[in-house]
Amino acid sequence: MTILLGKDKPAARYEQVKSYILSRIETGEWEVGHRLPSESELVDLLGVSRMTVHRALRELTVDGVVTRAQGVGTFVAEPLKRVELLELRDIAEDIVSNGHTHTTRVITLDAIRADSDLAMAFGQRPGARLFHSIIVHLEDGTPLQVEERFVSPHFAPDYLEQDFSLSHPHRHLSSISHPEEIEHVVFAVTPSQETCDLLDLDAPEACLQLMRRTWVDERVVMKGIFTYPGSRYSFVGRYRP
Amino acid sequence: MTILLGKDKPAARYEQVKSYILSRIETGEWEVGHRLPSESELVDLLGVSRMTVHRALRELTVDGVVTRAQGVGTFVAEPLKRVELLELRDIAEDIVSNGHTHTTRVITLDAIRADSDLAMAFGQRPGARLFHSIIVHLEDGTPLQVEERFVSPHFAPDYLEQDFSLSHPHRHLSSISHPEEIEHVVFAVTPSQETCDLLDLDAPEACLQLMRRTWVDERVVMKGIFTYPGSRYSFVGRYRP
DNA sequence: CAGTGGTCTAGACCACCCA
DNA sequence: GGGTGGTCTAGACCACTGG
Numbered sequence A, B: 001m002t003i004l005l006g007k008d009k010p011a012a013r014y015e016q017v018k019s020y021i022l023s024r025i026e027t028g029e030w031e032v033g034h035r036l037p038s039e040s041e042l043v044d045l046l047g048v049s050r051m052t053v054h055r056a057l058r059e060l061t062v063d064g065v066v067t068r069a070q071g072v073g074t075f076v077a078e079p080l081k082r083v084e085l086l087e088l089r090d091i092a093e094d095i096v097s098n099g100h101t102h103t104t105r106v107i108t109l110d111a112i113r114a115d116s117d118l119a120m121a122f123g124q125r126p127g128a129r130l131f132h133s134i135i136v137h138l139e140d141g142t143p144l145q146v147e148e149r150f151v152s153p154h155f156a157p158d159y160l161e162q163d164f165s166l167s168h169p170h171r172h173l174s175s176i177s178h179p180e181e182i183e184h185v186v187f188a189v190t191p192s193q194e195t196c197d198l199l200d201l202d203a204p205e206a207c208l209q210l211m212r213r214t215w216v217d218e219r220v221v222m223k224g225i226f227t228y229p230g231s232r233y234s235f236v237g238r239y240r241p
Numbered sequence C: 001c002a003g004t005g006g007t008c009t010a011g012a013c014c015a016c017c018c019a
Numbered sequence D: 001g002g003g004t005g006g007t008c009t010a011g012a013c014c015a016c017t018g019g
Helices: A013-024 A039-046 A050-062 A091-097 A115-124 A169-176 A193-198 B013-026 B037-045 B050-062 B091-097 B118-120 B169-176 B193-198
Strands: A066-069 A073-076 A084-088 A102-113 A129-139 A144-153 A180-187 A208-217 A218-231 A234-237 B065-067 B073-076 B084-088 B102-113 B127-141 B142-151 B181-189 B208-217 B218-231 B237-239
Touching: A013 A039, A013 A050, A039 A050, A039 B102, A050 A066, A073 B208, A084 A234, A084 B181, A091 A102, A091 A129, A115 A129, A115 A218, A144 A169, A144 A193, A169 B181, A180 A234, A180 B084, A180 B181, A193 B127, A208 B181, A218 B208, B013 B050, B013 B118, B037 B050, B037 B193, B084 B237, B091 B102, B091 B142, B118 B218, B142 B169, B169 B218
Parallel strands: none
Antiparallel strands: A066 A073, A084 B084, A102 A129, A129 A144, A144 A218, A180 A208, A180 B237, A208 A218, A234 B181, B065 B073, B102 B127, B127 B142, B142 B218, B181 B208, B208 B218
């Protein structure tokens, strides 16, 4: 077995320009806010054409390494704040991709009137009409999630006509349009008796609860509350920053 | 009050080329896997130079809209799978940015020998030496998080010499190097009596637990277990995809 | 006004892939 | 070998900024 690495193809010139600039920044020679040489100065300095310099700087701008302003110059940007992320996967895909069978039980599918909390969540007046569903997701017959959703009728007028034992709400809502904004809140809760029953829990145990609100056209169109038994489910994510 | 929008500056030509291609894809005229016209064909078709076409296609490649292969062509890519993300924020920053005061109590700071579970988590043999810390984070004097960490001595040889009542482990570890890979697992648990005591909980209540492992040079260098009382803390994230 | 970045062109050379 | 994408150049025009 042979190992082939680095076919010693020289890096492209714009990559070399990027490296040149990055190394100046990393060594501290150019600090945050420092003004870089102009494009034409870099042309003279590095002996490449302006388009090449420009491409290097443009890519560094996209990466957040520098900021640029027409008529002003190019400056070393604030280092990016590192964020640590957790991917929230769709439960159905999660179950199927792990080789299990996914089924659902539709408990409730109706229209309701918003109480004051719901009205607040949707930015509407109390009494506004909302569609409402409660569905249990099972993995090989074992309940893994209770999902309760409230949906704006204006956004999904056909919500109540769907057969969610076949295609779940997530699919239906995605087929209409993708949200412009999403809010997630993850709680730990002790579930209600009703939730315990739906999850086949003999005694109340700590549950994960995920609340999601989605916006379209600046309006809340969906609020979902997803409850998972702590002993059977966890959110797992592994990634390379 | 006047509203100024769209200064009717015509979009750049490469943006127009992108729009042209995107609209063909969105209308379904070019389906997934369809081969796009070559760069030189687009040059003739759209009456712009090849560099302009190339920039448009390069940016669409970065965005995952098309895939390209030298000597082969440009093809419509599979639509990106939408992932929903939750940002896991540093507890200290979280508390301070909300206008509260953050303090810590260092409970434990010592070296231990890995049991079989820890050895598994670190990919080492049982009995391997690991640094260990337990710290409580408080918001205005109320415990919000118990963090327990296990750290590879090889990665952070000075770990035991740190004063974590001033600078917490996250800062110390970040100052050494940033992880190449991160794994997160979020649980809901009923806490042990010891954890209840550290969190000032009168009775056990559902707690959020976040487990994090980080890798540097293909090796696990840190495992942390963060426990939050469900009644006092939740992970919140809001973003625009 | 001079200097900056943003864009665009026409032409060129190259590595790569496939028939 | 002919077509593909990847790169690079020299020169150009423009909009924007600051003094």
